[in-house]
Amino acid sequence: MASTESGAPAVETLAALDAGSLAMLDALVVASGWNQTADDWALFARHGSVHAVRDADGQIVASGAVLPLGASAAWISMILVAPGSRGLGLGRSVFEQCLRTVKAAGRIAMLDATPAGERLYLQYGFTPLWRLSRWHRGPVDGSAATAAARSDDTGFDALAALDAEALGLDRSAVLGELMRRADSRVLRHAQAFAVVRGGRIAHHIGPLVATDEVSAALLLRELTDGRTPALFVDVPDDRPLLRRQLAEAGFTLQRGFVRMAAGDAPARGQSAFIHAIAGPEYG
CATH class of the missing domain: 3.40.630.90 (Aminopeptidase)
Incomplete structure (x- = not known):
């Protein structure tokens, strides 16, 4: 698994989703029991950006997506980590890259968080709106x-x-x-x-x-x-x-x-x- 000079996992922004990357992203969805399909990943790539962490074999083991909405906001979602790679900080790293992407575009970051995610996102200045x-x-x-x-x-x-x-x-x-x-x-x-x-x-x-x-x-x-x-x-x-x-x-x-x-x-x-x-x- 590649890393930056600080030791954090290297997060890649996928320029395009080929059949191989789609299959790996789909595998993350399946392993997490989520409902999204290849059509959803393709939509994120067309209208926003998909970010990923790969292991030493080039397999995608963590993901995140940014979807600009309107003129002022962007939605962060699809923060997924393969079961065998959890506990290594990969989810936090890919989320931080998504957040940097939103801020660089001058947009407001929004998301729908699970209870566990809420505790993390509060640390980054997110405020609950409604449940x-x-x-x-x-x-x-x-x-x-x-x-x-x-x-x-x-x-x-x-x-x-x-x-x-x-x-x-x-x-x-x-x-x-x-x-x-x-x-x-x-x-x-x-x-x-x-x-x-x-x-x-x-x-x-x-x-x-x-x-x-x-x-x-x-x-x-x-x-x-x-x-x-x-x-x-x-x-x-x-x-x-x-x-x-x-x-x-x-x-x-x-x-x-x-x-x-x-x-x-x-x-x-x-x-x-x-x-x-x-x-x-x-x-």
Whole structure:
């Protein structure tokens, strides 16, 4: 494993993701039990940057991604370390490189942290904004199809505008790519919309954006009724109607997250419109 003069592991910024590097990055996702796919890694590389640490044999053993959003922020995610290389400070090193990348671009760093990650990120000046939880349900009736609900691929501009108002950041390019994937669906119900996309373990519902929780609940019920594949949905903790509805639909809590930001005046938007996030990797 290469190191800098200070002894810290050398962190490489991957200029391109070839088949070999994608396979190694995917292996990190599998080893960590995460849900991302090769399409996600490719999106990070196209719109942002992917950072990695290699061992002496050239294998990628740690990773991180930076995804610029809007004009002022960037999301840090995918801090992964291979099981056999943990405890060596590789995760911290690749995270520090991601943070340097964000600061060099003059952007505000944001992320969704696990409880263990929260303790680390507090040391780097990150501040908690609000908390959320991942809910999971296995396949219903053994279906491997996408969640049953009305698909609406029209009105992208209106949907992207509502998403930008909710997040406080324009991520229309990223949102458009998520919506256009072959295994994605865009669902709309009055003033609520959601994207459902495929994942390695489960389909992911999010973002789910609506001007009120009742509208969000109606769309979520449509998404989760009937035959569905395994599903993940990451919901803010202060959504009592949605949490009750998910529990009644057979979802269970899997893990908590906290949205955090480093720097002055992070974009907040209309967070009351966010009823499920696009994922910890997308905000």
